[in-house]
Amino acid sequence: MKKIESDVKQYLDERLWNNLRPGDLAKSISIEAAELLEIFQWSNPELGTVKMDNEKIEKIKKELADILIYCIDIAVLLDFDTEEIIRKKLDYIKKKYPAELMSKMKGKESGTEDAYWQIKKEHRRKNA
Numbered sequence: 001m002k003k004i005e006s007d008v009k010q011y012l013d014e015r016l017w018n019n020l021r022p023g024d025l026a027k028s029i030s031i032e033a034a035e036l037l038e039i040f041q042w043s044n045p046e047l048g049t050v051k052m053d054n055e056k057i058e059k060i061k062k063e064l065a066d067i068l069i070y071c072i073d074i075a076v077l078l079d080f081d082t083e084e085i086i087r088k089k090l091d092y093i094k095k096k097y098p099a100e101l102m103s104k105m106k107g108k109e110s111g112t113e114d115a116y117w118q119i120k121k122e123h124r125r126k127n128a
């Protein structure tokens with residue numbers, strides 16, 4: 001992570017983009033996320049189907065790179081340790097969605113409304 005942060009910092013410095021406003025970068029992240037979403041406009045193929053679609057995969061890679069670069073730009077300009085903030089959030093998510101709860105949900109398709117409410121109910125019960 002440090003290497004990519006360093007490369008991004010250099011890329012920003014060389015272009016005199018080291019004073020970009022965080023709000024402009026946040027808007028850019030959202031705009032690029034919309035471009036990623038546009039790839040799936042009017043369709044919602046399964047994971048395996050997407051993986052077999054080379055043209056779609058290349059488009060996804062390009063938009064993901066745009067999003068990730070803007071994310072790292074904002075982290076670098078705000079002097080965040082990208083790895084630290086990701087690990088901290090991952091730890092939070094692991095507690096919110098414990099693996100043992102997920103394994104209890106067999107038979108319910110992940111990402112469905114039923115699964116969502118079961119997770120939410122369990123999370124609220126634990127944190128009450």
Ligand SMILES: [Mg+2]
Pocket residue numbers: 032035062063066
């Ligand atoms: Mg783009």
